[in-house]
Amino acid sequence: MSxxxxxxxxxxxxxxGVGGLTVAREIMRQLPNENIVYFGDTARVPYGSKSRDxxxxxxxxxxxxxxxxxxxxxxxxxxxxxxxxLDVVRQESDIPVxxxxxxxxxxAVHETANKKIGVIGTEATIRSxxxxxxxxxxDPEVSVIGKACPLFVPLVEExxxxxxxxEEVIDIYLRSMKESDxxxxxxxxxxxxxxxxGIRTYMGEQVHIVNPAYETxxxxxxxxxxxxxxxxxxxxxHAAYTFYVSDAADKFKQFANSILPYDIETTKQINIEEx
Amino acid sequence: MSxxxxxxxxxxxxxxGVGGLTVAREIMRQLPNENIVYFGDTARVPYGSKSRDxxxxxxxxxxxxxxxxxxxxxxxxxxxxxxxxLDVVRQESDIPVxxxxxxxxxxAVHETANKKIGVIGTEATIRSxxxxxxxxxxDPEVSVIGKACPLFVPLVEExxxxxxxxEEVIDIYLRSMKESDxxxxxxxxxxxxxxxxGIRTYMGEQVHIVNPAYETxxxxxxxxxxxxxxxxxxxxxHAAYTFYVSDAADKFKQFANSILPYDIETTKQINIEEx
Numbered sequence: 001m002s003x004x005x006x007x008x009x010x011x012x013x014x015x016x017g018v019g020g021l022t023v024a025r026e027i028m029r030q031l032p033n034e035n036i037v038y039f040g041d042t043a044r045v046p047y048g049s050k051s052r053d054x055x056x057x058x059x060x061x062x063x064x065x066x067x068x069x070x071x072x073x074x075x076x077x078x079x080x081x082x083x084x085x086l087d088v089v090r091q092e093s094d095i096p097v098x099x100x101x102x103x104x105x106x107x108a109v110h111e112t113a114n115k116k117i118g119v120i121g122t123e124a125t126i127r128s129x130x131x132x133x134x135x136x137x138x139d140p141e142v143s144v145i146g147k148a149c150p151l152f153v154p155l156v157e158e159x160x161x162x163x164x165x166x167e168e169v170i171d172i173y174l175r176s177m178k179e180s181d182x183x184x185x186x187x188x189x190x191x192x193x194x195x196x197x198g199i200r201t202y203m204g205e206q207v208h209i210v211n212p213a214y215e216t217x218x219x220x221x222x223x224x225x226x227x228x229x230x231x232x233x234x235x236x237x238h239a240a241y242t243f244y245v246s247d248a249a250d251k252f253k254q255f256a257n258s259i260l261p262y263d264i265e266t267t268k269q270i271n272i273e274e275x
Numbered sequence: 276m277s278x279x280x281x282x283x284x285x286x287x288x289x290x291x292g293v294g295g296l297t298v299a300r301e302i303m304r305q306l307p308n309e310n311i312v313y314f315g316d317t318a319r320v321p322y323g324s325k326s327r328d329x330x331x332x333x334x335x336x337x338x339x340x341x342x343x344x345x346x347x348x349x350x351x352x353x354x355x356x357x358x359x360x361l362d363v364v365r366q367e368s369d370i371p372v373x374x375x376x377x378x379x380x381x382x383a384v385h386e387t388a389n390k391k392i393g394v395i396g397t398e399a400t401i402r403s404x405x406x407x408x409x410x411x412x413x414d415p416e417v418s419v420i421g422k423a424c425p426l427f428v429p430l431v432e433e434x435x436x437x438x439x440x441x442e443e444v445i446d447i448y449l450r451s452m453k454e455s456d457x458x459x460x461x462x463x464x465x466x467x468x469x470x471x472x473g474i475r476t477y478m479g480e481q482v483h484i485v486n487p488a489y490e491t492x493x494x495x496x497x498x499x500x501x502x503x504x505x506x507x508x509x510x511x512x513h514a515a516y517t518f519y520v521s522d523a524a525d526k527f528k529q530f531a532n533s534i535l536p537y538d539i540e541t542t543k544q545i546n547i548e549e550x
Contacts, residue, residue, distance in 0.1 A: 043329050044319050049432070054318050054522045057546075154429040157324070165447070168440055247329045271332075273548045 007231050010035035010240065011220065012071035014062045017045035018255045019153070019190030020077030023100065025260055026217035027075070028238070031224070033231040035240040037069045041272060043246035046153055047080040048122025048189070055124065059085035063093065064275040065244070072229050075220055076100065079188050079212070080122050083130035096223055103219045104186050104212025105134040111208050112184040115142045118177045118207075121188030123148040131188060145180055149173045149189075156191045166195065170202050178203055186210045194259075243267040282506050285310035285515065286495065287346035289337045292320035293530045294428075294465030295352030298375065300535055301492035302350070303516070306499070308506040310515040312344045316547060318521035321428055322355040323397025323464070330399070334360035338368065339550040340519070347504050350495055351375065354463050354487070355397050358405035371498055378494045379461050379487025380409040386483050387459040390417045393452045393482075396463030398423040406463060420455055424448045424464075431466045441470065445477050453478055461485045469534075518542040 011031075013024050017040045024038050039062055041047075047055055059081050066074055074097045076082045076089075082099025090097045108117050119131040126148040135142045152173075155166050177185070185207050187193055193211050200209055224230035231239070241262065245252045249267040256264045286306075288299050292315045299313050314337055316322075322330055334356050341349055349372045351357045351364075357374025365372045383392050394406045401423040410417045427448075430441050452460070460482050462468055468486050475484055499505035506514070516537065520527045524542040531539045 043325060045324075049320075049523075050318060051523045150433050151426075151429055151435075154426055158425050160426075165440065165443055168443070172440070248324075248326045 006070075006072065007229055008035065008233065009070055009072035010037045010242070012037050012039070012066035012069065012074040013077050014039040014041070014066065014074070014081075015077040015190060016040070016047040016080065017042050018252060021256055021259055022190050022193045022211075023075065023077035023213040023216055024241075026213045027220060028241070028261060030217040031221055031230075033233060033235060033239055034224070035231065037066060037071055037242045038244065039066060040243070040245045040252055042248050042252055043272065046122070047078060048124050048150065048153065050124065052084045052124075052128075055081055055084040056088050059089050060092075061272050061275040063089055063097070065270065065272060068275075069242070071095065073097070073220070073223065075216060077190055077213075077216070079190060080124045083125045083128040096227065098216065098219055098223060100190070100212040100216045101130050102134055103215035104188065104210055105131055105138060107212065107215040108184050108186050108210045109135050109138045109142060111210060112142065114181065114183050115139065116180065116182045116184075117142055117144050118180070118182040118185040119144060119146045119188045120149050120152075120173070120177075120185065120192065121146070122153070123150050125188055131186060145177055145182060147173055147177055152195060153189065153191045156194045161194050162198070166198060167202070170195070170198055174199070174202060182207060184208045184210060186212065188212070238262055244270050246270065246272040281345075281347065282504055283310065283508065284345050284347040285312045285517070287312050287314070287341035287344065287349040288352050289314040289316070289341065289349070289356075290352040290465060291315070291322040291355065292317050293527060296531055296534055297465050297468045297486075298350065298352035298488040298491055299516075301488045302495060303513070303536060305492040306496055306505075308508060308510060308514055309499070310506065312341060312346055312517045313519065314341060315518070315520045315527055317523050317527055318547065321397070322353060323399050323425065323428065325399065327359045327399075327403075330356055330359040331363050334364050335367075336547050336550040338364055338372070340545065340547060344517070346370065348372070348495070348498065350491060352465055352488075352491070354465060355399045358400045358403040371502065373491065373494055373498060375465070375487040375491045376405050377409055378490035379463065379485055380406055380413060382487070382490040383459045383461050383485045384410050384413045384417060386485060387417065389456065389458050390414065391455065391457045391459075392417055392419050393455070393457040393460040394419060394421045394463045395424050395448070395452075395460065395467065396421070397428070398425050400463055406461060420452055420457060422448055422452055427470060428464065428466045431469045436469050437473070441473060442477070445470070445473055449474070449477060457482060459483045459485060461487065463487070513537055519545050521545065521547040
């Protein structure tokens, strides 16, 4: 497939499901001219408990699908896929592919004063230690505490984000981190910004919370400008946003409309296993 | 593929992941001569939040895989797949396929005195109302209360089965059922027997708890005898048990060894999307 140099071509964004919409939302805010094709792998969600080989296979299929949509760049909005698959799929790709880990890591390293940083994420993300490796490459003096919080995603998906149960689960997972002296914490899973207020209240105001979505959109902007592929045509209406999922398009659309600044008109379902 | 009339052929058992091992365990107990090929779809687990079309597609792939193992009969150990896919895949199959819903429903209808039955399960199982339909066909006077308990599976998988948090989640999900006058409750998801003691304590001794795994193994036994395909060769050692998964074979093996009466020697990983 040839490299797409058309500035008007969309940016591809993908995630294991709905969580990556928090990244798409930031791109819509910061890059209002960019068209977006979003893919959520709702038929195989979640990724956080699965193996590296499987996450790489799924990411390759999704990238093959996004290439059929003639995207000019790809954002892996999922922390798990960014941690386990980005290195491999980027090498295979002739268009730029970025993940959420490097931008989140850079923001945290920039933010910390005492060089003690906490990272929370899925089991696979934390086990990969990718945030730790990248932050210590940026600043070898940084020390990192990682904690997998596997119940956070189902709690968010079940609508328990503000529930007393979730406060207790936050206490169970984050107590050791609260008792440590970290001054910065990375929300290393795209679902976690939806628990931000509970986590902030629990951790206290002295801990700076980093949401990699914001930094990822900034990185994407810089990348598109550097390569001269940013969409610089001013628009009257918002850009074109297209949504694909591998299962349950209606449920996805409902969730998306609750968190995006624009209403999604349609979400199309595709069989991702065919790619 | 020709029908396999070899009595020594294995029984195929499948589930979205590890939960179906509670059914496999019952088959091992009640039908010690039967060889078993188990498949757990760990790359695409969970099924309970996914759509009917997707569950049917996944079930068809798994059945095609199990046929390559020359099974003589198939047990769908997953409640969600039994509720959403059994009708379709049974019609397409020339070997017998049974699920867990009919056996569980029959046991509950047999057990209830006041004809008021509760069913708990995944979102997809409860929304299908399959337990209700089947029990009301068996006895039109039965009334059924269904309740989806989507956090139970992640709580079990995170090792929180005996945790205080789980007691609170049981209270949130089952309070209305406890305040009703049901005298029988079906554990309509293969993970739930692992929460049995907490559910029993909460609901009280007046409520009879039905685990469809036990009844399913009894149904399988009857089916194999009826069709003259039961394995009647007495053995010195236990029968042959083979385990396949679509992801993370080691993690599966570890879980399986914690709940099965025999240690699994190997678990093989296959790419189920190729079937």
